[in-house]
Amino acid sequence: MTSLASTSAGRPSPPATPSIIEVSHVTKSFTSPDGSPLPVLDDISLSLHEGEIVALLGRSGSGKSTLLRCLAGLIAPTSGTVSYRGTPLNGANPGVSMVFQSFALLPWLTVAQNVELGLEAQGVGPAERKMRAEAVIDRIGLDGFESAFPKELSGGMRQRVGFARALVVEPDALLMDEPFSALDVLTALNLRAELLRLWSEPDFPTKAMLIVTHNIEEAVVLADRIFVLGSNPGRIRSEISCMFPQPRNRHDEAFGALVDQIYTLMTGGSTGAPAHVWTTATPGEGSPTEVPLPAATVGGMSGLLEILEARGGRDDLPQLAHDLTFEVDDLLPLVDAAQLLGLAEVEDADIEITDEGRGFVAADIQRSKEIFAREAEDRAPLVRAICRSLRATKDGTLGEGFFLDLLRRGFSEEEVRQQLDIAIQWGRYGELFDFDATTGQLTLEPPHPKVQSA
Numbered sequence: 001m002t003s004l005a006s007t008s009a010g011r012p013s014p015p016a017t018p019s020i021i022e023v024s025h026v027t028k029s030f031t032s033p034d035g036s037p038l039p040v041l042d043d044i045s046l047s048l049h050e051g052e053i054v055a056l057l058g059r060s061g062s063g064k065s066t067l068l069r070c071l072a073g074l075i076a077p078t079s080g081t082v083s084y085r086g087t088p089l090n091g092a093n094p095g096v097s098m099v100f101q102s103f104a105l106l107p108w109l110t111v112a113q114n115v116e117l118g119l120e121a122q123g124v125g126p127a128e129r130k131m132r133a134e135a136v137i138d139r140i141g142l143d144g145f146e147s148a149f150p151k152e153l154s155g156g157m158r159q160r161v162g163f164a165r166a167l168v169v170e171p172d173a174l175l176m177d178e179p180f181s182a183l184d185v186l187t188a189l190n191l192r193a194e195l196l197r198l199w200s201e202p203d204f205p206t207k208a209m210l211i212v213t214h215n216i217e218e219a220v221v222l223a224d225r226i227f228v229l230g231s232n233p234g235r236i237r238s239e240i241s242c243m244f245p246q247p248r249n250r251h252d253e254a255f256g257a258l259v260d261q262i263y264t265l266m267t268g269g270s271t272g273a274p275a276h277v278w279t280t281a282t283p284g285e286g287s288p289t290e291v292p293l294p295a296a297t298v299g300g301m302s303g304l305l306e307i308l309e310a311r312g313g314r315d316d317l318p319q320l321a322h323d324l325t326f327e328v329d330d331l332l333p334l335v336d337a338a339q340l341l342g343l344a345e346v347e348d349a350d351i352e353i354t355d356e357g358r359g360f361v362a363a364d365i366q367r368s369k370e371i372f373a374r375e376a377e378d379r380a381p382l383v384r385a386i387c388r389s390l391r392a393t394k395d396g397t398l399g400e401g402f403f404l405d406l407l408r409r410g411f412s413e414e415e416v417r418q419q420l421d422i423a424i425q426w427g428r429y430g431e432l433f434d435f436d437a438t439t440g441q442l443t444l445e446p447p448h449p450k451v452q453s454a
């Protein structure tokens with residue numbers, strides 16, 4: 001039996017058409033604030049072939065933008081190679097243009113001037129620039145907006161300018177970094193369909209497209225092949241062939257099944273290796289840098305558990321995300337947090353509330369704080385480390401710098417702050433410790449039973 005969608009268990013082969021970009025054993029490390037290497041990409045190999053749309057799917061922080069910048073030749077890999085049409089890159093990739101989430105338009109230039117920019121860089125003369133810009137502006141539905149400034153346009157129209165500017169140079173391959181993420185749902189839907197329409201035109205000059213996204217449905221709507229990236233460091237967890245005919249219908253059974261399957265991969269269910277160390281919710285184990293805290297608020301996580309309980313205690317994650325109009329990046333940190341704290345379990349693409357989770361949801365506020373405090377101290381290593389360190393002091397107080405330094409061994413500066421902020425929020429909710437932002441001091445929350453008995 002052949003299936004239109006297959007995972008890397010059956011290793012789908014890339015198309016037989018010529019390859020445009022080859023990525024071979026690429027790793028990339030940045031330097032962490034304390035000087036040690038921070039691995040972001042680990043042994044990535046993939047190729048982009050003529051005639052295909054490839055999606056790079058992963059959670060935020062999994063290194064997607066970093067990988068795309070390596071493909072574009074904007075940064076050099078730490079090891080491994082990126083080749084364009086068989087020639088290893090040594091600087092910017094001559095065959096690609098990029099579209100960014102933030103549009104990246106120059107606000108002081110008109111639509112036409114923004115679009116002409118790329119051609120100017122190539123040394124194309126003014127008359128030809130004008131002609132080519134007009135043609136692409138027409139093609140992309142910006143007719144009549146040539147002399148408008150970006151600030152006069154809606155988000156959707158601005159991103160059309162982003163596409164026009166990338167396409168005017170007729171790139172061999174188009175690289176897109178979350179191009180629809182900043183748009184509202186309907187505008188994004190519309191622009192995706194528009195992109196597919198352009199792609200299907202016989203005289204569309206671009207031969208392949210690669211899109212980075214954290215949106216599973218977006219990947220399944222657009223791509224012929226999907227690479228699922230895992231985090232910390234980013235590596236390819238799975239390669240999925242996705243050959244449904246266009247236009248694709250998200251209500252099709254096969255479409256839904258593939259979305260489910262990818263959810264499973266991204267939540268580290270039984271068919272894949274853990275997506276992340278978050279799934280090791282073993283009490284008392286793991287260090288703060290080995291088990292990062294998911295970026296979830298207590299309120300968000302309790303909300304998820306309450307909804308889950310109201311829906312019978314078990315639900316299909318894609319269905320839940322869809323009903324709540326959440327995207328994977330919004331929902332998964334809540335799922336991860338509930339899982340880390342032992343309040344929910346995830347298997348395949350289903351999430352189920354645990355007995356502790358039920359107790360947490362049903363309890364009054366004081367009791368739910370106690371349950372939360374116990375689970376957080378048991379299972380969230382950073383919360384545990386803060387409690388223990390504070391208890392080891394005479395006055396139950398420590399400056400945040402102590403914990404920031406500890407975290408710098410395994411996280412970038414931005415993540416260091418984020419991790420401590422999450423832990424503080426969790427610790428406050430559980431009344432384990434408090435934080436004074438003006439003095440930067442963390443303090444054990446008195447009267448704490450464990451302190452009193454000590």
Ligand code: ADP
Pocket residue numbers: 030031038040058059060061062063064065066067412414415
């Ligand atoms: P994604 O696009 O999947 O969200 P990124 O590629 O932007 O992920 O980032 C992956 C990781 O690399 C993050 O932890 C980020 O903090 C880190 N990172 C990205 N760029 C740099 C940089 N220039 N210096 C240090 N760390 C970086």
Ligand code: MG
Pocket residue numbers: 064065066177
């Ligand atoms: Mg990114």
